[in-house]
Amino acid sequence: MDLVLLIEQLLNGLQFGVMLFLMAAGLTLIFGVMGLINLAHGSLYMVGAFAAAAVASATGSFTLALIASLAAAAIAGVIVEMVVIRRLYDRDHLDQVLATFALILIFSEGTRWVFGSFPLYLDVPSALSGAVDLPFGISYPAYRLAIIGIGFVVAFGLFLLITRTRIGMRIRAGESDREMIAALGVNIAVLYTAVFALGAALAGFAGALVGAIQSVQVGMGEPVLILAFVTIVIGGIGSIRGAFVGALLVGLTDTMGRVLLPVLFGAFMNPSAATSIGSALASMSIYILMAAILLFKPTGLYGSA
Amino acid sequence: DGLKVGMITTLSGGGAGLGIDVRDGFMLAVKQSGRSDIELVVEDDQRKPDVAVQLADKLVQSEKVDVLTGIIWSNLAMAVVPSVTAQGKFYLSPNAGPSALAGKGCHPNYFNVSWQNDAFNEAAGAWATENGVEKVFLLAPNYPAGKDMIAGFKRFYDGEVSNEVYTKLGQTDYAAEIAQIRADDADMLYYFLPGGMGISFMKQYAGSGADKPVMGPAFSFDQGILGAIGEAALGVKNTSHWSKDLDVPGNAEFVASFTEEFGRLPSLYAAQGFDTGLLLASAMEKADVSDADAFRAALKEADFQSVRGDFKFAPNHHPIHTIYMREVVKEGDVVTNKVIGVAAEDHTDAYGVDCKM
Amino acid sequence: MSLLRLEHVSAFYGPSQALFDVSLRLDQGEVVALMGRNGMGKTTTIKVICRMLKHRGGAVMLDGQDMARWPSYRAARAGLGLVPEGRRCFPNLSVRENLIASARPGDWTLRRVFDFFPRLGERAGQMAVSLSGGEQQMLAIGRALMTNPRILILDEATEGLAPVIRNEIWAAIGQLKRDTGLSILVVDKSLKELSRVADRGVILERGRSVWGGGFDRLDAEKRDRYLGV
């Protein structure tokens, strides 16, 4: 494999990582910071994508579609938080698992009911379609470069929000002792609704952004959910920085594993067995990565006990 | 008298579109046959093999159906078909044709009305050979159906295979594979990526600036999916036994009546469901299901006008039919398929030789 | 009108009743000591006042307003500053963050708290979880002060503090009372210190307020019966 291709694959890995971060950002916020296991995160991602697809097909504007994805997911988030999640903060994690699992069922079938059983159309805006030329003769899709940019901005913004603002402190305080932070005068209920809505909006936003280059369909959220969990666990729960680093690691491992493992096995095996074993191993690579990292750092890269 | 059909298909979750089309096509055929003695029980398998098995038990043991049909996915078919045919029931496959059931595992009561999994791919391989494609890049998910599809293509393809890449099942990002494809010197890309995987791939491929021509089996370019890919799919060639513009008797009427009844264009799966319904009705004209041998013989005759044209059963009860080459085009605002030629005439599958029945 | 007033309050933890009949009042600028042996309901009374536990019978009033339906953040915003039993610092926040997370404007600022507890200033960037027990106690007091309360509620606030610091805190309480007119409700086991700083005391016995009044009227018999000294 030549160097240019290798560089391009590294870039792909990075890009995939940033995309993962976008998907995981809302989850880190809700899960890491509010301590809530939200399996329905993938559903909010789906809601965003569907809202964007619907608005894009009605208006033809990608910008409006993005706004719609933010709004729809945030509204869904507020409703879900006020009706369901709010009653679960002081419960066992397991109750949260069951409740949000139920939410997945409702969201998935509800979406299918509204939008039908077939995937929807959502395309990248024409301004960002096609590829741009980078040095070394690499040409790279413009839209993916945009995703990288947006991912960095979101990461930085969230990092500041959580670590540097008073709101961030209150959220973190509430995570360890809700009763106490309320007794000090913080309206934690409103704060949490807002955070949940923000997390949901981020999920929806990611759904719309990523949906433009993937399939907008019912069930699109579940694989993302698992990936997002893997990402934030590798980075250490509650750490935006960890989520970001974790996402890049996962993106690089997955991409380079897919590319290199079959080649590697091909060196000492017949080609068809090599591709088969190589790609089987590649599909496990991120799980192997996660297991390995947790064995050496049981609370993830940036997590605290 | 009369007959009870059990349909196990996927009606909820991600893959529901296919099941719903099969069901609707089938019901349309039954309705048009004018028979009131067909009783239909529909069950949702949720795309889970274990659920499918249990539903099969239910339909056979409690509902006491005579005929089963409906399954979309190969792995579910593998789970259900052997046991129901062993219990003396008939199974008509409206989709999915795993090789095991066409060869060694064939059964007199199992009729495949759709295709053997390899068919479209074999036809595509033949077409590529004939049209002077010298080098292809092959891409499929890493699971049995994916490997079968690629093997099917290679069986009828004489040119060179530059690379064979297997991706993770359910993968959604293909940047790495696309980079490999772009750097490759093949003349053509052939891929099989069903459902959402295909949509994601095609959108990303089109946006990457890659320019190799693309070909694949119809599954990745069916009507329901084209709607989601949009113009990114224009120009893609794909093999299919059916197309809505296919000029054979009955097809235009089918397309019109399906559209009228359900408010959407029929898909490949709807056509297969429809054919399955027609086959069943045709057999009922000739024999009563209580006489299994006669009924089997009647099915075997396949005396119905398939919407894909000529249709016969090979000895292993899999179709002998023509596979066409289609191209994705834009008709007005709609991205859809157009037949551009024949890829394989009167095609039969390669596994029948192993079938002893 | 009393600033804070409890009348015949009863309260439950699930099915079990913890308070049966508690009455007490706290006037502007007053320091009241809440006393009783272990498990008699002092902390429960404080939880009721801070709305961390809803009472069932009786009334809880602040400035004459009925607090029955208030959520706890509202009680805090109305001027209740709590130093809870067991400190309950936010372990995953640094000392500084603990202090400013719930701060409200007023005389007490970060600077003033750090002057008051220099040790906290030295540890400003450290996560609360790794503070020593006494440092956590200081942090809990500082945190309550940062909300600039009208009523400071101290539940065993000197527990685990070195005698020097403890003396400082008692001195500070006395000073707060003199200089700022802050009203203080205090639970502590040191009767000696309480009697020195508090204007009045209230004794709880099995969830009932059984005695109230000035310390000069707290005779040996009552001390022995209710407080075990």
Place this chain on the structure above:
Amino acid sequence: MRRETLINTVLTLGLLAVPLAAWAMDEPYTITLATKVVILALAGVGLNLALGLGGLVSLGHAMFFGIGGYAAGILASHAQSYDPIMEWPFLIEGTQSMPVIWLLAIVVSALVALATGALSLRTSGVYFIMITLAFGQMFYYFTISWPAYGGEDGLSIYVRDRFPGLNTLDPMHFFGLCFALLMLGLFIVARISRSGFGLALNAARQNEARVRAVGIEPYRLRLIAFVISGAITGLAGALYADLNRFVSPVMFSWQTSGEIMIFVILGGVARLFGPVAGAALFIILEEVLGGVSDYWHIYLGALLLIVVLFARGGLIGLLAGRNGGGGHD
């Protein structure tokens, strides 16, 4: 009698009565359903030991369920094709004898639990959830792409395996067998949770430092619990393979782990009969709602939500009141 004991008795009797009635009315499918409940409940009973008592939220129990299933599937398929599993270094032949299959399922699951548990238990909390998930996913992708036993297509056992003295093809006989194993599983778990081991394990869930300070190593307790738990779930997997006469990688998927966990939570975590109640309710709902509409998952979701929101401690918690978990005095 304590309220919970009463509920447990009613559940047990109900679980017995339904298939008997179905048998009398010649409704074999209902017996199949009841068998499914029993088997999945057994899987849940296994998980509940780790989850409820030990606080080990394993999202990898599908691993054991799948191993049990494949133990049955592989042994049976070799027996059916008269093709030994291996000839060297010693001959291992396939078998269709349930006791042998069960033994293998239990042993292999336990060994895998020992290995994965030894690694996973270095972590805790959500990290533990995810690392167990990771191990499960590794098995899942391995079985999908491993062609020898069917890959994603799975593996059929054409004729149900045999048990001496019973006709396992008769749904009622097979039900009886599974039911007996469930009862045995429940008995074992009940004993364990009342034992010193159970007390210490349960305490370690609540406060690890406390258990260390009395001189007991929580890691060891948890590892033992995880192994027993995996073995029970593995056994359930073997039974499930025989119920369907079919195994597939879906048994290894994270959704399967999730479902087993849902049964436990729905019924009541750390309640002995929690998984039984949970599995029964879930499967009844699935069965009843399945016909209502194409969008029946919405109703299922809504009902599950109602249960979580209004029944603290799951179904058994709702019926029996809050105290009484844990299984001690």
Place this chain on the structure above:
Amino acid sequence: MTESLLDIRGISKSFGALKASDDVSLDLKQGEIHALIGPNGAGKSTLIAQIAGSLRPDSGEVWLEGRNVTHHDTVARANAGLGRTFQISSLAMEDTVLQNAVLGALGARHRVPGVWRPVMRDSDLRATAIEALREVGLEEFAHFRTADLSHGQRRQLEVAVALTLRPHVFLMDEPMAGLGAEGSAILVEFLRNLKSRAPILLVEHDMDAVFQLADRISVLVYGRIIATGSPDEIRANREVREAYLGEEDEE
């Protein structure tokens, strides 16, 4: 001369720039109560943690009954006879008071608990547990859920659990904290009797209790021991008075 049951030799521990233990040596002899006092943040709990094994010293050794246990973990040290109470109550909150005590008794058996015999019916364990609860005055609360106890009651339970371990050495970190006057008085009496069973290393800020109980007192300031001696010597030590006791107010 009585031999030392617990012997700490030159322990040092830093957190970044902070020296939490700075070459600390002290010992504990049969039958004595050795009190460790010092300002907040002086490093007392850190020292206890290093003795108990939950924190590794940077350097130095811990000897227990003539055995070097520096490299043993918490569990091994507990089994070697070290009984500990925590500064912040550390109990199985959902279990009953009795179950917590039984857990201690179970740990005292030094083996992995059996998986089969019902533990709460084990009369030996029960007897040990109830005896310990009786000694701290919690017998009537035996069937309470631990979470339903008041703060002070939990402190008592903490001590009871340590008792069930029948340790050879007690480490107690502020056992009086949270106890009312009456509770403190009872506990003082109790510890006075307890020391004949096993010596106690006591960290406590309640000076009344310390001066009543301690045979020896060590004062820790900024991670260093600045003085060791009898209660009277310590009370008279000016350095200690400035750093810790404050200006003694006359009664």
